[in-house]
Amino acid sequence: MGIQKRLVGSYFVVICLTVLILEIILNLSVRYYYFHNIEQTLMNQAELSASFYQQYFSDEDLEEQSDRLLKGFASHSDAQVQIINAEGRLLQDSNGIQGDFTMTDNMDVQAAIKGQPGSWKGEDPVTEEVIFTVSYPLQAKGNIVGEVRFVTSLTETIHTVNQIAVLLIGIGLLVIGIVTLLGLLLSWTITRSIKDLKQAADQMSEGDFSIRVQKRYQDELGSLADTLNMMASRISKSEQLKNDFIASVSHELRTPLTSIKGWVITLKAGGKSNQALFHDGLDIIESESDRLTHMVDELLDFSKLDNGRIAIHLTTVDLTELLQHIGRQLTPRATRQDILLQVKIEENLPVIQADENRVKQVMINLIDNSLKFTSSSGRILITAHTVPGKVVITVEDTGSGIAEADLENVRRKFYKGDHQASGSGLGLSISEQIIALHNGELRISSVLGKGTIVQFDLPI
Ligand SMILES: Nc1ncnc2c1ncn2[C@@H]1O[C@H](COP(=O)(O)OP(=O)(O)OP(=O)(O)O)[C@@H](O)[C@H]1O
Ligand SMILES: [Mg+2]
Incomplete structure (x- = not known):
């Protein structure tokens, strides 16, 4: 797998995981905030209503005063308010429900009958709406004489919460998109430099040292490009030097060899009859051979010194x-x-x-x-x-x-x-x-x- 895919892939996985976790936490928090808020508000209203009753109406009969009470309670709340007697029978309902309803099936009412504030969230069996209810006991002289019940529909809230969730998911997707795009861009700048380097290195490995890598950024890859370029120029220089050397050495070797060969031919042709010529010829051959030996010795010495293979003996x-x-x-x-x-x-x-x-x-x-x-x-x-x-x-x-x-x-x-x-x-x-x-x-x-x-x- 290419570097770009690996980079972007790992980026993508990390950002997806992060966004997912954040989304879950945020959504849960929003839901909790909204629902908790509603519960808190209803509970406060119920508590307030109960203490209002205890203070001003505890001497009077609940069933008789239920109409007045309901008006008082309902005037402070948007919720549906119900007043229930001690046995769980519905006395008043702000929505106008009338009839002989027994409310003891509801868990919040059950709790309130026993003297504890109760709350319940669930589907209303009649309207099939999701509702939230809070029941609070009404006390008079230490006895529980009935309950006040607040009911509110959660449809609106659920709608809002869902809208927020959709918004959050949208933002999350946008973030994933932007980060992925950035990742692609970033990895592209890296892989582009690497591709340049690889191309140049390929060409160099084929023996073309005239190629130079374009340095795109001042980073590690940029300095690698510099190094590669320097290496190429060194290699071409030393290649040049080697060629010059071979040319000059062959040239140097040729001169004495030509002279030696010339004299050998001369001597072969008739040197024997001419003693002076014979000796001159041999002298020159000797000195030219010495020159050759000297040159070869120097070359050997030089290569040893150059490779650091010569040690001096003090x-x-x-x-x-x-x-x-x-x-x-x-x-x-x-x-x-x-x-x-x-x-x-x-x-x-x-x-x-x-x-x-x-x-x-x-x-x-x-x-x-x-x-x-x-x-x-x-x-x-x-x-x-x-x-x-x-x-x-x-x-x-x-x-x-x-x-x-x-x-x-x-x-x-x-x-x-x-x-x-x-x-x-x-x-x-x-x-x-x-x-x-x-x-x-x-x-x-x-x-x-x-x-x-x-x-x-x-x-x-
Ligand atoms: N004493 C000098 N006077 C004038 N030029 C000199 C002198 N010494 C060196 N040079 C110049 O420097 C060059 C390099 O000298 P070097 O001794 O390295 O090489 P070379 O004498 O040409 O060959 P080699 O020493 O290998 O036989 C010479 O070719 C010459 O041009
Ligand atoms: Mg010299």
């Missing part, structure tokens, strides 16, 4: 020793490119806890960048100094620099400048993650055409 590292070693290792390449590579390290640099291989990897990445983007007769300076709590290592070059627009992007994975020396764009991203794993920070500042300063710190 050991005691002598930074002075490490930095000088790296400097010595890269000097031949710098010399080949006619670049001055200098290492200047503050004295008494403290030993730190770090993953030596990873720090080395970062340094090689940074110096590799500097070497790639610095032209001949340039200069690269590696320095290290301490500030409270950490060691700051700086790689500074006089190379091409990075345009301001690129500066905030160079750390992103696969982001590379359009320099022809640019590689796969992973070096800085990997370095930053490694430094972050050491709880350090990597900062880059650069001026286009002047040079670049990359700085990172490692906690002591």
Whole structure:
């Protein structure tokens, strides 16, 4: 069953039950109020009449005075008034009924004969009307000499009560109608949002992430729509990134492979006879293979770092020793490119806890960048100094620099400048993650055409 049906259904049941209970209570109350009121009024009149009799007529004979009495009693009441003697025989009736009637069949009269006020509600056997009667004993000198009886028809009252009941039922039905309509409207607003969400989710599950859900209200469903939209845009972004990545990786892999294949063909065709060509060819094949290996290693590293699957192994590292070693290792390449590579390290640099291989990897990445983007007769300076709590290592070059627009992007994975020396764009991203794993920070500042300063710190 759909949400709308469930919502409206439960609404409907609850409101019907509530209205039903209210109707019953209200109707009973109205009936009670009206009937009780009539009983009270008649009883008061009867009591008043009885005490009037007791005060002013108790010395006289009831049967003789009954005519006068009746006039007195009836003048205060709209009801039919009867005067009955002590044996239950009708003496006078304000409606003019005459004859030798014995009233002892009536329960109210029976009670009054015994000295108790009595009342009775039921159908009049003659007129078949529903009537209400009250009988009250008339006392003279302590004896019961007769009864006064008030009779009123309830037809009018029943009619009024029924009219009120119909009105109440009408109001109840109206309330049920309005609430059901409101429920339908409310549930429609909910199910409409849900339908939108479901439709979008369906389309997304089919692979269309360009779809966006319309946010209709600022509620939970609205924020679900936001979340879904955000998810879709993230997925399409990462999809885009993946495609870019595959494109750039295949492109990067293709260049060395083309070169290798070209040389293999050349060598096959006649390289054996030409020793110099043969060696050149093999050298190039070797370096291109190295490039491929380097790239694949970087990719593997990157994916591991990105998945958080790399843990660093802290050991005691002598930074002075490490930095000088790296400097010595890269000097031949710098010399080949006619670049001055200098290492200047503050004295008494403290030993730190770090993953030596990873720090080395970062340094090689940074110096590799500097070497790639610095032209001949340039200069690269590696320095290290301490500030409270950490060691700051700086790689500074006089190379091409990075345009301001690129500066905030160079750390992103696969982001590379359009320099022809640019590689796969992973070096800085990997370095930053490694430094972050050491709880350090990597900062880059650069001026286009002047040079670049990359700085990172490692906690002591
Ligand atoms: N020292 C630098 N001078 C000038 N530009 C730089 C320097 N270092 C980085 N860049 C710019 O930042 C980009 C990203 O550098 P990153 O080291 O991440 O990638 P890459 O060197 O191109 O490739 P990889 O390091 O994966 O071989 C570079 O392509 C380059 O445009
Ligand atoms: Mg690099």
